[in-house]
Amino acid sequence: MILEVAILNVIPGKEKQFELDFKIAGQYISSIEGYVRHSLRKCVEQENRYILLVDWKTIEDHTIGFRQSSQYLKWKELLHHYYDPFPVVEHFETIISNEK
Template sequence: MILEVATLLVKKGEEKQFEKDFEIASQFISSIQGYYGHSLRKCIEQENKYILLVDWEKLEDHTIGFRQSGHYLEWKKLLHHYYDPFPIVEHFEMILENKK
């Protein structure tokens, strides 16, 4: 499993509308093969900063399956105008997990 981590800086004053549009946009990412789930988390110290965490079966499910789909174009139309600067997106593989 691959974890996509995107650091999102939303234009100040647009956070509430971004959160509403993100909820709508969630339908587009969740329909992609290899998608396992996602969460959006808001920074406590900086109210316009978020992280998006998405679990994918493999890297290509995100980089090809989602990014080259019509669903991505809808996602982009709903969300990309909120970001300043454009998000940093990285992918991580599990080395160790310990949960209580």
């Protein structure tokens, strides 16, 4: 499994509308083959900063399956105008995991 991580800096004052639009956008990403789950978390110290965590079965499910899909165009239209600066997206694989 691959974890996609993006730090999202939203233009100040647009946080509430971003959150509403993100709820709508969730239907597009979750419809992609290889999608497992996602969560959006809001920073406690900086109210316009969020982190997006998406689990994918493979990196290609994100980089090809999602980014080259019509769903991505809808996602982009809903969300990309909120970011300043535009986020860097990185992918991580689990090396060590521990749960209680």
